[in-house]
Amino acid sequence: MEFKGTKGEWEVTGSYSMCKYSIGNEKETIAFTSVIAGANKNDIIRFKANAKLIAAAPELLKALLTCLSRIEGRSHEPFAILEAKEAINKALN
Numbered sequence: 001m002e003f004k005g006t007k008g009e010w011e012v013t014g015s016y017s018m019c020k021y022s023i024g025n026e027k028e029t030i031a032f033t034s035v036i037a038g039a040n041k042n043d044i045i046r047f048k049a050n051a052k053l054i055a056a057a058p059e060l061l062k063a064l065l066t067c068l069s070r071i072e073g074r075s076h077e078p079f080a081i082l083e084a085k086e087a088i089n090k091a092l093n
Helices: 041-055 057-072 078-092
Strands: 011-015 020-024 029-034
Touching (some): 011 041
Antiparallel strands (some): 011 020
């Protein structure tokens, strides 16, 4: 299993005042989230949360693959759990 998408860490750029966020790395933008006219504060918070979840996707995939390989090998290493928690934290915070 190999990730065939855009390599590298993805980051969220943009601002609350612009109501627009882009997701990608220094070489490529892979997605945008933006708030439509008339959006309220909750909409803006939701759109940024969506952008952060998309940006965390490569780390989430890597963590899940690590966990899967550890579980399949019956070797429950603490670093696999830590890696999964870090990826989840990136998506949620």
